[in-house]
Amino acid sequence: MIAGIGIEAFAVGVLAVLIIGISKGGFGAGAGVVSTPLFAMMVGPVEAAAIMLPVLLLMDAIGVWAYWRSWHWPSLRRVMGWGLVGVGLGWALFRFIDAGTLKLFIGLMTLSFFTYYIFRARLPEAGGRMGRRSWIWGSLAGFTSFSVHAGGPPLGVHLLSLSLTKTQFQAATVIFFAFVNLVKVPPYLQLGLFTPERLQVSAVLALLAPVGMAAGIWAHHRVPEAWFFRIILALLFVAGVKLTRDGLAAF
Known part of the structure; x- marks a missing residue:
C-alpha cells in the first residue's frame, strides 16, 4: 500500500499525472481525457476525480506562471463565463449525471469537429x-470538467476555431482550467469528495506534477507551430475516440 491505495493503482496514478502534466504544460489538456479514466479504473471515478483535483490545481499554478500574459484575453472573456455556468450545472446535477451518456455525447461532438476541421475546405462555413x-x-x-475531468476536448474545439498562435492557444487553455478547477473546489467540498485519505494520495502524486509540466513546457517551446496544431488535432481525435468508446461501453 502507498498513501492508502494499492501499488498498482499508485503506479497508474503516477503515469496519469505525468501524461496530464505534459499535456497541460505544452499541448492543451486533451490527453487528460485518457489519463483520469485510466486511474478511475483502478480506484473508482469519484475517488479519481477527488484525488486529481488538487494535483491539477498545482499544475494550473505552474502553467499560469509559465504562460503569464501570453493569453489572448478576447478569446477567453466569454468562454470563461460559460465555463462557470457549466460548473454550476455539473454541481447541481452531480448525483444524477449518467457519465456514459455524457462521454458519448462529447466524444461524438469532438469527432464531428475533427472531421470538419480536416475537410473544412470542402464543407460549409457553418461548422466554423x-x-x-x-x-x-x-x-x-x-460541465464535463466538473463531472469527469474531460473538459479539454470541448475547449479545444472552440479554441481551434479561432486564429490563435500556439502559445496563445496553450495560454488560453491554462488560464481557463486554472479558473474552472479553482471554482470546482467549493462544490467538491460541499459534496464531501475530499477525504483525508484521498488528500494524502493527492499530496504524494503532486510531487510529480512539476516534472510533467516542465516536460510539457519544454516541448511546447521546441515544437514548430504547424506541428503543434497537428498534435492538438491528433489529441482531439484520440480523446473523441476514447470518450465515444467509453460512452458506448456504458450501454
Whole structure:
C-alpha cells in the first residue's frame, strides 16, 4: 500500500499525472481525457476525480506562471463565463449525471469537429461558426470538467476555431482550467469528495506534477507551430475516440 491505495493503482496514478502534466504544460489538456479514466479504473471515478483535483490545481499554478500574459484575453472573456455556468450545472446535477451518456455525447461532438476541421475546405462555413460559439463549448467544458475531468476536448474545439498562435492557444487553455478547477473546489467540498485519505494520495502524486509540466513546457517551446496544431488535432481525435468508446461501453 502507498498513501492508502494499492501499488498498482499508485503506479497508474503516477503515469496519469505525468501524461496530464505534459499535456497541460505544452499541448492543451486533451490527453487528460485518457489519463483520469485510466486511474478511475483502478480506484473508482469519484475517488479519481477527488484525488486529481488538487494535483491539477498545482499544475494550473505552474502553467499560469509559465504562460503569464501570453493569453489572448478576447478569446477567453466569454468562454470563461460559460465555463462557470457549466460548473454550476455539473454541481447541481452531480448525483444524477449518467457519465456514459455524457462521454458519448462529447466524444461524438469532438469527432464531428475533427472531421470538419480536416475537410473544412470542402464543407460549409457553418461548422466554423459553430466552433466559435463560446456558450456551447465553454459550458460543455465546465460541465464535463466538473463531472469527469474531460473538459479539454470541448475547449479545444472552440479554441481551434479561432486564429490563435500556439502559445496563445496553450495560454488560453491554462488560464481557463486554472479558473474552472479553482471554482470546482467549493462544490467538491460541499459534496464531501475530499477525504483525508484521498488528500494524502493527492499530496504524494503532486510531487510529480512539476516534472510533467516542465516536460510539457519544454516541448511546447521546441515544437514548430504547424506541428503543434497537428498534435492538438491528433489529441482531439484520440480523446473523441476514447470518450465515444467509453460512452458506448456504458450501454
